[in-house]
Amino acid sequence: MVPRMSTGLSIGQVAERTGLSVHALRFYEREGLLADPVRRESNGRRVYSEDDVDWLGMCIKFRSSGMPLDTIRKYTDLVRQGPGNEQDRLALLRSHQDHVTAQIQELTDCLDVITHKVDVYSRHLAAGTADCLWTTPSSSTDSAAS
Amino acid sequence: MVPRMSTGLSIGQVAERTGLSVHALRFYEREGLLADPVRRESNGRRVYSEDDVDWLGMCIKFRSSGMPLDTIRKYTDLVRQGPGNEQDRLALLRSHQDHVTAQIQELTDCLDVITHKVDVYSRHLAAGTADCLWTTPSSSTDSAAS
DNA sequence: CTAAGAGCTAGAGCGCCCTCTAGGTCAAGC
DNA sequence: GCTTGACCTAGAGGGCGCTCTAGCTCTTAG
Numbered sequence: 001m002v003p004r005m006s007t008g009l010s011i012g013q014v015a016e017r018t019g020l021s022v023h024a025l026r027f028y029e030r031e032g033l034l035a036d037p038v039r040r041e042s043n044g045r046r047v048y049s050e051d052d053v054d055w056l057g058m059c060i061k062f063r064s065s066g067m068p069l070d071t072i073r074k075y076t077d078l079v080r081q082g083p084g085n086e087q088d089r090l091a092l093l094r095s096h097q098d099h100v101t102a103q104i105q106e107l108t109d110c111l112d113v114i115t116h117k118v119d120v121y122s123r124h125l126a127a128g129t130a131d132c133l134w135t136t137p138s139s140s141t142d143s144a145a146s
Numbered sequence: 147m148v149p150r151m152s153t154g155l156s157i158g159q160v161a162e163r164t165g166l167s168v169h170a171l172r173f174y175e176r177e178g179l180l181a182d183p184v185r186r187e188s189n190g191r192r193v194y195s196e197d198d199v200d201w202l203g204m205c206i207k208f209r210s211s212g213m214p215l216d217t218i219r220k221y222t223d224l225v226r227q228g229p230g231n232e233q234d235r236l237a238l239l240r241s242h243q244d245h246v247t248a249q250i251q252e253l254t255d256c257l258d259v260i261t262h263k264v265d266v267y268s269r270h271l272a273a274g275t276a277d278c279l280w281t282t283p284s285s286s287t288d289s290a291a292s
Numbered sequence: 293c294t295a296a297g298a299g300c301t302a303g304a305g306c307g308c309c310c311t312c313t314a315g316g317t318c319a320a321g322c
Numbered sequence: 323g324c325t326t327g328a329c330c331t332a333g334a335g336g337g338c339g340c341t342c343t344a345g346c347t348c349t350t351a352g
Contacts, residue, residue: 012298022299023341031339043348045299058259065256069339090267097264100257104250110211111246113204118243121236158328168329169311177309189318191329215309 008039009048018056025056032073033059035080065100155194164202171202178219179205181226211246 015022029038029046035055039047062072071092078089161168175184175192181201185193208218217238224235 010298011300021341024339026300027340041299043299044301045348061256061259063339065253065260086267086271090264090271093260093264093267097257097260100253100260104253104257107211107246107250107253110207111243111250113207114211114239114243114246118236118239121232121239125232125236156328157330167311170309172330173310189329190331191318209309 007050009050009053011046011048014048014053014056017053018060020056020060028056028059028069031069033069033076035076062096065096066103067096067099071096153196155196155199157192157194160194160199160202163199164206166202166206174202174205174215177215179215179222181222208242211242212249213242213245217242 009017011022011025014020015025018025020028025046028034034052036052038052039049041047059072062075063069075089075092078085078092155163157168157171160166161171164171166174171192174180180198182198184198185195187193205218208221209215221235221238224231224238
């Protein structure tokens, strides 16, 4: 089943497309993160399909939203096992969805704090570059901005 | 029994309040993340002030929004140096603000992908638990959900 | 014929951020 | 007096996610 011979990509090409390093690609493979085993040329070189690239794209999304490699492997295993475990996949995805949502919330909270500090400093700097204010390096220095 | 004066907290109490471990608190201190040196009792034990706790709270916000310890240390150094470097502090904060904004964007994108997959699986599971569909464990298995 | 360049494997190394251990002090309670 | 528990220091250890090295094979261009 080689749907498209037309696109058989070398590891270097996949690295370029995905932004992952060749090292990372081999590493991901060793770690069992690829849905199906990468084909090899007669000389042993990896040949990636478009599906592989798509899958890697999904892995990258998972990773960049903080899913540990271990969890990606679990998901991959489920998919590899084939039909019948969709509720497990769904549970895993939902769990991650919750996690990402929580992360966004957390970051949004942090952003509020940071933005507030930025505003305080901006205003402080705008209102007189002369440093007549701010004479005490004590507690008020920064906590005023918090 | 350590009901101190209104402000004078042991490392254990600070750990409890902040959620950091006592190890982490000592580690942060070693790493120069505290605005002013922690006071000590005569016996050498740390005594934290409310300001220290506030500062730590800010560090935690920084950390949980992905600021490396190194950057927190730089910020701390600026604050410790006292007035006169507000534009530097502001630059650092703005830079982090951008970073956090980008992270939120990234996570939001990931969440879209994940939510889409969740929807696909939900629909699939809702529409017949019988697994008459989904017969091929080949490419369509998961990429259909992507 | 040679050299460059891409690929291969196995495994070591690294950066970050804690976390834990060893070995000790001190204060309070039984 | 002895144990318990919170604290101390210095430094080792560990998890994660890559990244890099060593030593090799091929293929291709000059």
